Amino acid sequence: MDQIKASEQEQGTSLWKDAWIKLSKNYLALFGLSVLALLCIVSLLTPWIAPYGYEEQNLILGASAPSLEHWLGTDIFGRDMLTRIMYGGRVSLTVGFIATAVALIIGVLWGAIAGFVGGRVDAVMMRIVDIMYALPFMIFIVLLMVVFGRNILLLFLAIGAVEWLTMARIVRSQVMSLREQEFVEAAHSLGLSQWTIIRRHIIPNTLGPVIVYTTLTIPSVMLLEAFLSFLGLGIQPPQSSWGLLINYGVETMEEYPWLLIFPGVTLSLTLFALNFLGDGLRDALDPRTSKD
Amino acid sequence: MWRFALNRLLQAIPVLLIVISATFLLVHSAPGGPFSAEKNVPPEVIKALEAQYNLDQPLWQQYINYLGDVVQGDFGPSFKYSGRTVNELIAAGLPATAELALYAMLVALVIGISAGVTAAMRPNTVQDYLPMSAAMLGICMPSFLLGPLLVLVFGIHLEWLPVSGWGDMPGDKIMPAITLGTGYAAYIARLSRGGMLEVLSQDYIRTARAKGLSEPVIIFKHAMRGGLIPVVAFLGPAFAGLLGGSFVVETIFQIPGLGRFYVQAAFNRDYTMILGMTIFFATLIILFNLLSDMLAIWLDPKLRQQARGNN
Numbered sequence: 001m002d003q004i005k006a007s008e009q010e011q012g013t014s015l016w017k018d019a020w021i022k023l024s025k026n027y028l029a030l031f032g033l034s035v036l037a038l039l040c041i042v043s044l045l046t047p048w049i050a051p052y053g054y055e056e057q058n059l060i061l062g063a064s065a066p067s068l069e070h071w072l073g074t075d076i077f078g079r080d081m082l083t084r085i086m087y088g089g090r091v092s093l094t095v096g097f098i099a100t101a102v103a104l105i106i107g108v109l110w111g112a113i114a115g116f117v118g119g120r121v122d123a124v125m126m127r128i129v130d131i132m133y134a135l136p137f138m139i140f141i142v143l144l145m146v147v148f149g150r151n152i153l154l155l156f157l158a159i160g161a162v163e164w165l166t167m168a169r170i171v172r173s174q175v176m177s178l179r180e181q182e183f184v185e186a187a188h189s190l191g192l193s194q195w196t197i198i199r200r201h202i203i204p205n206t207l208g209p210v211i212v213y214t215t216l217t218i219p220s221v222m223l224l225e226a227f228l229s230f231l232g233l234g235i236q237p238p239q240s241s242w243g244l245l246i247n248y249g250v251e252t253m254e255e256y257p258w259l260l261i262f263p264g265v266t267l268s269l270t271l272f273a274l275n276f277l278g279d280g281l282r283d284a285l286d287p288r289t290s291k292d
Numbered sequence: 293m294w295r296f297a298l299n300r301l302l303q304a305i306p307v308l309l310i311v312i313s314a315t316f317l318l319v320h321s322a323p324g325g326p327f328s329a330e331k332n333v334p335p336e337v338i339k340a341l342e343a344q345y346n347l348d349q350p351l352w353q354q355y356i357n358y359l360g361d362v363v364q365g366d367f368g369p370s371f372k373y374s375g376r377t378v379n380e381l382i383a384a385g386l387p388a389t390a391e392l393a394l395y396a397m398l399v400a401l402v403i404g405i406s407a408g409v410t411a412a413m414r415p416n417t418v419q420d421y422l423p424m425s426a427a428m429l430g431i432c433m434p435s436f437l438l439g440p441l442l443v444l445v446f447g448i449h450l451e452w453l454p455v456s457g458w459g460d461m462p463g464d465k466i467m468p469a470i471t472l473g474t475g476y477a478a479y480i481a482r483l484s485r486g487g488m489l490e491v492l493s494q495d496y497i498r499t500a501r502a503k504g505l506s507e508p509v510i511i512f513k514h515a516m517r518g519g520l521i522p523v524v525a526f527l528g529p530a531f532a533g534l535l536g537g538s539f540v541v542e543t544i545f546q547i548p549g550l551g552r553f554y555v556q557a558a559f560n561r562d563y564t565m566i567l568g569m570t571i572f573f574a575t576l577i578i579l580f581n582l583l584s585d586m587l588a589i590w591l592d593p594k595l596r597q598q599a600r601g602n603n
Contacts, residue, residue: 139574226436230540247436276428
C-alpha cells in the first residue's frame with residue numbers, strides 16, 4: 001500500500017514541469033521560442049556582428065537588389081539593409097520589452113491591490129479601468145507624441161500606460177478567486193503566515209496567466225510602435241525601427257520592393273513567433289487542460 | 293434595458309468631461325504656441341493672432357469658454373486652415389471615414405464569422421487549422437504592411453485596381469476596405485470560433501441534435517445566437533480600433549477622411565483641430581461601446597437579467 005502511494009507521488013509533476021513538457025510538444029510554440037531567442041541574441045550582438053556600419057553609405061552603389069555582398073540589398077543611399085534591419089530590431093525589441101515591463105508593473109500592482117483589498121477600493125479601481133477601456137488610446141498616444149515631441153522614453157511610458165488595463169483585470173480576477181480557494185483556507189488553518197500564503201500560494205498561481213499575457217503583450221506593443229513609427233510619430237531618425245524601415249520602404253516600393261518586403265517579413269515573422277509562443281504558453285499553463 | 297442605457301449614458305458625461313479637460317490641458321501645456329512655427333512674425337502680429345483666438349486670456353477663462361462651446365457642439369476655428377472651423381473639417385472628412393469603416397467592418401464580419409464558425413464545426417481537424425492559421429497570419433500582418441503589399445501586387449504589377457483615391461475610379465474602395473478589415477476579420481474569427489465551441493458543447497444543442505434537427509438549423513438558428521455574443525461585445529472596441537487604423541489606411545490610399553486629417557493636424561500642430569477631433573472620436577467610441585454592449589445584452593438572456601438586477 002505504502003509503495004503504491006510512493007510511486008504515485010513520484011509521478012506527480014509540478015505545474016511548471018508539466019507546463020514545460022506540454023510546451024516542448026508544441027512545435028509552433030518551440031519555433032516561436034527559438035525565433036525570439038535568436039532575435040534577442042542577434043540584437044545584443046548587433047554592433048559586433050553586423051556586416052556593415054549603421055550609417056555606412058555607398059552612394060555610388062545606391063539601391064541595389066540582394067547580392068552576395070549585401071544579402072538583403074541596399075537602400076537608396078547604398079546602406080546595407082541587413083545591418084539596418086538588425087539595428088532597427090534592437091529598437092523595436094527594446095520598445096517591446098520595456099513598454100511591456102511598464103504595463104506589467106502597473107497592471108499587476110493595480111490588479112493585485114484591487115483583488116486583495118476588495119470592497120469599495122476594488123470597485124473604484126476597476127471602474128477606472130472600465131472607463132479607460134472606453135477611451136481612444138491610439139489617439140491619445142498620437143496626441144502625447146505631438147505635444148511633447150517624439151521622445152523614446154515617452155513612447156515607452158505612453159504605450160505601457162495603454163497596455164496595462166487587461167493585465168490588471170486578469171490579475172485581479174485571479175487574486176480574487178484564489179483568495180476564496182480551499183487550499184488557501186487550508187494554508188490559513190495550518191497556521192501559515194499571510195506573507196507565506198501570498199508568496200507560496202497566491203503568486204505562483206497568478207504567475208501563469210501573467211506570463212501568458214505578457215508574452216501576448218509584447219507583440220501588440222511592437223505593433224503599436226511600428227504603427228506610430230510608420231505614421232512618422234514614433235521613433236525618429238537617426239534612430240531606426242522596423243516600423244520606420246517599412247515607412248521608408250513604402251516610399252520606394254515601386255522601384256525597390258525589397259526595401260519594403262524584408263523589414264515587413266521580419267516584423268511579421270517576429271509577431272508570428274511571439275503570438276505562437278503566447279498561445280502555446282496559454283495551453284501549457286492552463287491547469288484545465290493539464291488533466292488529459 | 294433602457295434604464296441600463298440611460299445609466300451608461302449618464303456615466304459617459306463625467307468620462308467625456310475628463311477627456312475634454314485632459315486633452316485641453318495637455319494641448320495647452322505643449323511647449324511653444326501654435327504660431328511659434330512661423331518664422332519672422334513680428335510680435336504685434338502674434339499678439340493680434342492670439343487675441344483673435346482668445347489665447348491672451350487666462351487659461352481657466354479659455355477652458356470655460358471652450359467647454360461652453362463644446363457643449364453646444366462648436367469646436368472653434370482651425371489654427372492652420374484659416375477661415376475654416378474644426379466642425380467644417382470634421383464634416384468634410386466624416387463621410388469617407390464612415391464609409392471606409394462600414395466596408396471594413398463588413399469585410400471583417402463576413403470573413404471572420406464564416407471562418408470562425410467553419411473552424412468550430414470540426415475542431416482540431418484541417419477544417420479548423422486552415423482558417424485559424426490564416427487568422428493568425430491576419431493578426432500578424434499589420435495594415436501598414438498589408439496595404440502597401442496589396443498596392444504593389446494588385447495595383448502596380450497586375451494593374452487590376454487603382455492604387456489610391458476614394459470614389460474617383462471604380463474599385464478604388466476595395467483595397468482600403470480589405471486592408472483595414474483583415475486584422476479585425478482575424479480577431480473575429482478567433483472570437484467566433486471560441487464562442488461557437490462553447491455553445492456547441494451545451495445541453496440545449498444536444499437536445500436539438502436529439503430532436504433530429506438538421507445541422508444547418510442547429511448551427512444557424514440555435515448555436516449562432518449565443519456563440520456570436522463575444523463578437524458582438526467586440527464590435528465596440530473594434531470600432532475604436534477602426535478609427536485608429538483609418539489613420540494608416542487613409543494615409544496609404546490618400547483618402548480624404550478624418551484619419552488623414554488627424555495625422556495632418558498632428559504634423560501641423562493644429563491644436564484646435566487635434567483637440568476637437570480627439571473629443572469627437574472619444575464621443576463616438578463611447579457611443580459605439582454602449583451600442584455594442586446593448587446589443588450583447590439583447591442577445592444574451594443571462595446578461596439581460598443581470599442588467600435588470602443591477603439597475
